[in-house]
Amino acid sequence: MNINNISFPYPVLGINGDVLPEPTCEVVKGDDKESFFFNIKLTQENETINKLIAEDYADIFCEIDCPSSYFRQCWSGKDTSFSVTIPKKSVRAKIWLLIGIVVKKRIDDYQNDGFHEDYKGFSFVMEPGDLLGVFGQYDFDADIKYDKLQAVNTFMEIRENKEDEETRYDLTNDKIRIYLPTQLFTQYQRFAKSGFSDIIHSSIVYNAMLHALCNWNEIDTSSGSYPLWARTIWYRLKTEEEFKEFGITDEIPIQDVYRIVQKLLKDPYKRMFDNICDLQGTDSILTDD
Amino acid sequence: MELQKIFRSSYASQLRDDVKQNIGIERWHGESFPFDESKLLVMSDVNHPDGLLEKMDARNDMESAIALYEAYPNLTPFIATYAPFWESLAHMDLFEYVRNRWPKAKESESKYVLDHWFLSSGVGRHALANLWWTVRMSLQEEESNPYELTRVYFNISAEIRTRRLLVSSLGRNRNSTIGILKFYRDYKELLFDNAGTYKLMYIMKYFNMLGGVKMLCYLPSSFFYNELEKIIDRIDIVKGRSDVQGRDDLFADLEI
Numbered sequence: 411m412n413i414n415n416i417s418f419p420y421p422v423l424g425i426n427g428d429v430l431p432e433p434t435c436e437v438v439k440g441d442d443k444e445s446f447f448f449n450i451k452l453t454q455e456n457e458t459i460n461k462l463i464a465e466d467y468a469d470i471f472c473e474i475d476c477p478s479s480y481f482r483q484c485w486s487g488k489d490t491s492f493s494v495t496i497p498k499k500s501v502r503a504k505i506w507l508l509i510g511i512v513v514k515k516r517i518d519d520y521q522n523d524g525f526h527e528d529y530k531g532f533s534f535v536m537e538p539g540d541l542l543g544v545f546g547q548y549d550f551d552a553d554i555k556y557d558k559l560q561a562v563n564t565f566m567e568i569r570e571n572k573e574d575e576e577t578r579y580d581l582t583n584d585k586i587r588i589y590l591p592t593q594l595f596t597q598y599q600r601f602a603k604s605g606f607s608d609i610i611h612s613s614i615v616y617n618a619m620l621h622a623l624c625n626w627n628e629i630d631t632s633s634g635s636y637p638l639w640a641r642t643i644w645y646r647l648k649t650e651e652e653f654k655e656f657g658i659t660d661e662i663p664i665q666d667v668y669r670i671v672q673k674l675l676k677d678p679y680k681r682m683f684d685n686i687c688d689l690q691g692t693d694s695i696l697t698d699d
Numbered sequence: 700m701e702l703q704k705i706f707r708s709s710y711a712s713q714l715r716d717d718v719k720q721n722i723g724i725e726r727w728h729g730e731s732f733p734f735d736e737s738k739l740l741v742m743s744d745v746n747h748p749d750g751l752l753e754k755m756d757a758r759n760d761m762e763s764a765i766a767l768y769e770a771y772p773n774l775t776p777f778i779a780t781y782a783p784f785w786e787s788l789a790h791m792d793l794f795e796y797v798r799n800r801w802p803k804a805k806e807s808e809s810k811y812v813l814d815h816w817f818l819s820s821g822v823g824r825h826a827l828a829n830l831w832w833t834v835r836m837s838l839q840e841e842e843s844n845p846y847e848l849t850r851v852y853f854n855i856s857a858e859i860r861t862r863r864l865l866v867s868s869l870g871r872n873r874n875s876t877i878g879i880l881k882f883y884r885d886y887k888e889l890l891f892d893n894a895g896t897y898k899l900m901y902i903m904k905y906f907n908m909l910g911g912v913k914m915l916c917y918l919p920s921s922f923f924y925n926e927l928e929k930i931i932d933r934i935d936i937v938k939g940r941s942d943v944q945g946r947d948d949l950f951a952d953l954e955i
Contacts, residue, residue: 419912
């Protein structure tokens with residue numbers, strides 16, 4: 411269930427202040443080699459709803475949905491603190507968690523002292539499956555290597571173009587692919603292993619990244635299944651402090667793309683000149699004369 | 700027992716690219732597929748079944764599906780939706796079956812190969828993944844006839860099973876699938892008629908709308924069965940696409 415933009419035919423705790431007091435929800439994510447863990451702590455002080463839960467008319471639930479792997483589970487119980495474990499072998503790409511309170515047994519005359527005054531005096535028939543409350547909806551991406559976000563090889567790769575003599579970019583796979591003509595690819599393989607990686611980053615990789623971000627509008631970020639390189643970049647743009655100045659919401663501002671790419675690649679020009687200096691055995695190639 | 704071998708993901712991806720660019724497409728027209736043995740991986744936790752190809756019958760989807768599922772009964776959701784796994788089976792172990800089941804590769808666009816040999820269009824279109832998932836979602840292990848509902852599922856037109864129900868949010872929910880299939884089992888005359896496709900479209904739309912305000916994932920399969928019994932008269936009314944798309948009265952009491 412996606413609760414965005416839904417108007418319910420009855421007041422729902424956690425939606426538009428329909429029912430007070432407002433609940434809170436704290437979700438702490440962790441993982442080990444085998445599983446993802448979610449430690450969930452809810453605060454819910456509406457007495458009517460707490461009574462319905464205690465008398466088994468309602469349950470707290472957590473729906474876990476991973477459309478890409480068909481994994482779908484619904485945890486339910488009475489505790490406001492609980493943990494959900496998801497085996498890593500069961501999921502990939504985007505995973506959605508919806509946490510709320512659901513009607514378990516029919517309630518003929520649902521009234522609540524916490525109703526917003528618009529609903530005061532009304533009562534509702536609630537059937538099993540109806541939502542009484544929503545604590546929140548959370549998502550995370552099981553594929554993103556959160557511990558290797560900065561590594562270029564997590565979102566880009568260079569391959570051989572066997573078909574013609576052009577350099578091409580392909581944005582449709584898990585990594586941005588740069589196809590180099592055979593001769594260049596052979597040279598690249600030799601140089602990549604010889605300490606030229608910063609120079610490669612500032613040239614081939616920089617250009618490919620610029621191309622990718624300039625074509626960002628071709629990617630549908632509203633679905634959970636767009637290419638992994640884009641999900642990784644998008645996660646960085648939305649969460650890392652240094653990108654906040656760009657005010658990125660749904661799109662990447664085209665006028666800032668070159669600055670964003672420089673930040674994503676950690677100042678590639680500086681690294682290139684440092685690399686050249688290292689290779690020349692000098693401190694700086696910029697001299698007064 | 701021998702372990703299952705599959706393509707390295709980079710090799711599977713290269714083959715996919717080849718089809719997209721029409722490179723070496725004749726490889727999919729032959730008796731067997733000339734794959735590169737140096738590009739294989741051994742799976743550590745999936746056994747290679749013996750004699751599966753002989754049990755697969757291109758003229759009988761249900762029997763093939765059961766044979767395939769029984770050969771790989773414990774796939775994790777990750778593996779069962781992992782493109783290189785299904786793509787490897789379709790090109791190596793079961794190439795002959797896939798070629799016989801989907802025999803028009805030679806005269807069709809490359810999309811035909813992408814759809815049935817690769818997971819490009821999802822599990823519903825893939826020659827093997829659609830069979831395995833149909834069994835997975837309809838199997839009742841605790842029943843004396845665990846495949847009773849699988850048989851019902853395969854009686855629904857392949858088009859609507861693979862392109863709509865199996866790949867929908869409703870179809871990914873085992874309880875809803877079981878409830879709907881039990882209803883199909885008990886009301887054959889109502890559902891398996893000329894308007895069967897539209898009736899299922901109506902049922903899916905009805906539950907999708909209901910899912911807007913109800914936690915369908917929380918509800919047991921009996922809920923779905925009972926809900927369908929409640930709207931049996933409306934299902935009977937549905938005769939065509941316009942009833943599904945244009946008759947608001949058929950969804951009137953959903954209050955959404």
